[in-house]
Structure formats: C-alpha cells, structure tokens
Amino acid sequence: MTYSSGTQACTAPASPANIITVTFPVDHGDIPPLRAVTTSLTSTGGAVSFVIADNGVTIGGVRSQQGTKESAVCSNRGYCNYQQGTCTCSFGYGSSDGRGNHGNRDDCGYILPKVKFVAQE
Structure with missing residues (x-):
C-alpha cells in the first residue's frame, strides 16, 4: 500500500x-x-x-x-484429488510458483519444457 x-x-x-x-x-x-x-x-x-x-x-x-x-482448480490443466488436496497434471504441465514458473504449489500451472526425443538406430 x-x-x-x-x-x-x-x-x-x-x-x-x-x-x-x-x-x-x-x-x-x-x-x-x-x-x-x-x-x-x-x-x-x-x-x-x-x-x-x-x-x-x-x-x-x-x-x-x-x-x-x-484461480481454477488444478489450473484447468489436471485432475484434483479432493481427499488429498493434490493435482494430477495433464501431460505437459507441472507444479508452479503461482506466477507461471516452476514451483511447489502442486497446481499444474507450469508449462513443462518441451523435450525432443531422437530415435536411435
């Protein structure tokens, strides 16, 4: 203030x-x-x-x-276990700090970095 x-x-x-x-x-x-x-x-x-x-x-x-x-449950990017109060995040999302960065809020608000897989021959 x-x-x-x-x-x-x-x-x-x-x-x-x-x-x-x-x-x-x-x-x-x-x-x-x-x-x-x-x-x-x-x-x-x-x-x-x-x-x-x-x-x-x-x-x-x-x-x-x-x-x-x-402020949506699991950031609309996962499923909430209401008994435990935790989120199971959809593929590509993880826990954030509440501002879009990686953190420990267990809210699925962080977009995980893309990982490129290369097939071995």
Missing part, C-alpha cells in the same frame, strides 16, 4: 486528496471492489469521504486495474 502524500490516509483540512494505492503481489483473478469501513472515523475539521476506483476507473491520475486471471 502506498500513499500519494505522507504515510497515513488522512490529510489536513483543505489539503489535496490523498490517493491510496493497494497492490496485490499476485494476480489470481478479478476481486470485488475494496470497501472503506468508516464507522470508527472522526473528523476534527471537515467531512471525511472515500472514493474507490475499480475496473479501470482513474482517480487523481491513478488508474485502477481489473484482474484478468482466474
């Missing part, structure tokens, strides 16, 4: 708005919009307001992002 001004969400009255950017380290799908819970907020000098941007809307020069990936 980063702030356009300072290190906290609130700014002094008559100050420019403080834009808070929340970044998720891994994109696993389109998430619902964030909500601001304002029940414990108090104001000593003016109104408190929140505006939340999602699905590509721009606020203060910062454009929101819509998730474009999904």
